[in-house]
Amino acid sequence: MPGSLTDEQVEHFRREGWLCPFDAIGPDEAAANLAALDSYDGRLGPDATLRLKIKAQVVAPWMTALARNPRILDAVESLIGPDILLFGTSVFAKKARDVRFVSWHQDSAYYGLDPHEEVTAWVALTPSTVANGCLRVLPRSHRMADFRHEETYDPENLLARGQTIRDIDESQAVDMELQAGQFSLHHERTAHCSAPNPSDQRRVGVAFFYMPAHTRSTLGRRGALLVRGEDRHGHWDRDPEPRMDLDPVCLDYLDRMWAGYRDTGVKQAAEKGLV
Numbered sequence: 001m002p003g004s005l006t007d008e009q010v011e012h013f014r015r016e017g018w019l020c021p022f023d024a025i026g027p028d029e030a031a032a033n034l035a036a037l038d039s040y041d042g043r044l045g046p047d048a049t050l051r052l053k054i055k056a057q058v059v060a061p062w063m064t065a066l067a068r069n070p071r072i073l074d075a076v077e078s079l080i081g082p083d084i085l086l087f088g089t090s091v092f093a094k095k096a097r098d099v100r101f102v103s104w105h106q107d108s109a110y111y112g113l114d115p116h117e118e119v120t121a122w123v124a125l126t127p128s129t130v131a132n133g134c135l136r137v138l139p140r141s142h143r144m145a146d147f148r149h150e151e152t153y154d155p156e157n158l159l160a161r162g163q164t165i166r167d168i169d170e171s172q173a174v175d176m177e178l179q180a181g182q183f184s185l186h187h188e189r190t191a192h193c194s195a196p197n198p199s200d201q202r203r204v205g206v207a208f209f210y211m212p213a214h215t216r217s218t219l220g221r222r223g224a225l226l227v228r229g230e231d232r233h234g235h236w237d238r239d240p241e242p243r244m245d246l247d248p249v250c251l252d253y254l255d256r257m258w259a260g261y262r263d264t265g266v267k268q269a270a271e272k273g274l275v
């Protein structure tokens with residue numbers, strides 16, 4: 001498939017379910033994006049990042065532009081082809097000395113996508129290292145059976161219901177360390193997590209969820225954003241695009257979609273016996 005990845009990298013992704021690191025934007029642009037996120041604190045609640053879930057690309061034009069970053073899309077195109085829809089975007093932020101974490105989970109248990117070909121590009125806006133709780137993956141887990149998730153509702157878990165896979169062999173995990181402006185890639189079925197941040201440096205990243213245009217929703221009609229190529233299938237309505245920072249129409253959409261995702265995505269996981 002065309003795109004920026006070598007055959008070896010594509011083969012690694014197909015076998016292992018992850019790849020990194022790649023350059024997306026420079027450190028200055030990462031710092032500017034981080035400053036924009038910080039400026040939403042107060043306006044979107046005490047910690048704006050907690051509201052920037054599942055459709056966070058609608059919060060501002062710069063975020064939608066980052067979702068369309070050609071370096072990210074060139075890499076993603078190598079994996080899922082030229083017709084690319086953005087299913088969604090979530091911000092994952094840990095402050096310095098933050099006890100919050102992300103438990104082991106598979107996104108495929110909750111996203112309601114068929115087939116499971118979604119690829120996440122996790123873009124670091126700060127350095128993301130073992131010391132401050134970077135993203136960790138379990139190699140080859142995307143080829144294992146569906147894992148069962150327990151819903152813990154742990155308030156320190158950054159996931160909506162604290163959905164957790166138990167008994168992961170942590171000795172096999174890979175830490176996807178990144179510098180600010182770099183990104184990693186992981187498959188929708190790859191089990192992943194991140195530890196608390198005991199360090200003095202915060203850790204902030206934006207996860208973009210890309211899928212090929214032929215993907216169907218198993219949760220009824222929903223929206224997505226065409227970010228490259230053509231949508232010849234019409235399985236998805238079109239997500240709105242922000243006209244300005246904190247566009248009120250888009251914020252309303254963001255809140256409704258996040259509430260719907262929490263309710264129906266998790267319900268479907270329960271029906272499939274995954275929670």
Ligand SMILES: O=C(O)CCC(=O)C(=O)O
Nearest residue numbers: 092102120122193194207
């Ligand atoms: O950033 C994190 O710690 C978790 C990210 C995550 O769960 C994801 O990108 O799907």
